Amino acid sequence: NPGDPSYTLTTPAFDKVTLHLDPKFYPNGDITIETDRTSPSQQYIKSVTIGGKKLNGFRLTHRQLLEGKTLKMQLK
Numbered sequence: 001n002p003g004d005p006s007y008t009l010t011t012p013a014f015d016k017v018t019l020h021l022d023p024k025f026y027p028n029g030d031i032t033i034e035t036d037r038t039s040p041s042q043q044y045i046k047s048v049t050i051g052g053k054k055l056n057g058f059r060l061t062h063r064q065l066l067e068g069k070t071l072k073m074q075l076k
Contacts, residue, residue, distance in 0.1 A: 005062035011035075011043055011075065026066060033071045042075035 012035055019031040035042075048055040051068030065071065 006059055007062070007065065009045060009048060009058045009060070009073070011045055012073065028066060028069065031065060031069055031071070033073075035073045035075050037075050044076050046074045046076040048073050 012033060014033075014035075015037050016032065016034045019033070021028075021030060023029070045058060048058065048060075049070075049072045050060055050064055051070060053068070055064075060068075060071075
């Protein structure tokens with residue numbers, strides 16, 4: 001949604017990805033998104049942590065993402 005700096009999370013198609021951000025605009029470095037997928041049948045998000053803190057729900061702000069640096073999804 002333009003003008004609303006937040007994201008709604010859905011099950012990723014990957015196990016791990018690192019976003020390399022331009023240090024000119026984002027001096028805190030890269031962002032990593034990971035899942036604990038061990039089977040293709042795990043299609044739903046069970047829980048999410050950002051920067052080691054549990055996220056309530058499936059939305060996070062742009063600021064939470066930048067400050068947390070590591071987004072981990074536990075799948076079921």
